[in-house]
Amino acid sequence: MDLSIGEVARxxxxxxxxxxFYEREGxxxxxxxxxxxxxxxxxxxxxxxLAICTKLRSSGMSLATIRQYIDLVRQGPGNxxxxxxxxRRHESHVETQIRELQETLDVMRNKVRIYEDHVARGEADRLWNPSHPDTAQAETRQECHPPEGA
Structure with a gap:
């Protein structure tokens, strides 16, 4: 069945x-x-x-690497x-990204916990405030050294 560019876009x-763009880039x-x-x-x-290609792009594969892969596919059997x-190289790259994102998520969860604790105790004024350097130090200390069980 033939599909128009509008149908493929949808x-x-x-x-x-x-x-x-994908067509121009081969x-x-x-x-x-x-x-x-x-x-x-x-x-x-x-x-x-396109479903595969967009996943490769969204996972950080460069256009040049996708082009290299598709060139190999076009060559047919033997490669x-x-x-x-x-x-495999890209899989390793994605695994590294996931580890880095998990570390980032851990930091964000800790930061949310700190804010929730301060807000619940009515101590939100003790959160990071550029005009009060000790609040920045205190918040950073809590982020770097969360309490036991956090």
């Missing part, structure tokens, strides 16, 4: 502009086909690839080990 969640697994009047036509497999190595 179903993929990407804008028409983004789809044109990020489609198959070349985008065109009708005699120049209108782009897509197929279901293009949507499937599966190269594709696997590329995907």
């Amino acid at each position: 179903r993929s969640g990407l804008s028409v502009h983004a789809l044109r 990020l489609f697994a198959n070349p985008v086909r065109r009708l005699s009047n120049g209108r782009r036509i897509y197929h279901e497999e293009d949507l499937e690839w 599966e080990h190269e594709r696997l190595e590329l995907l």
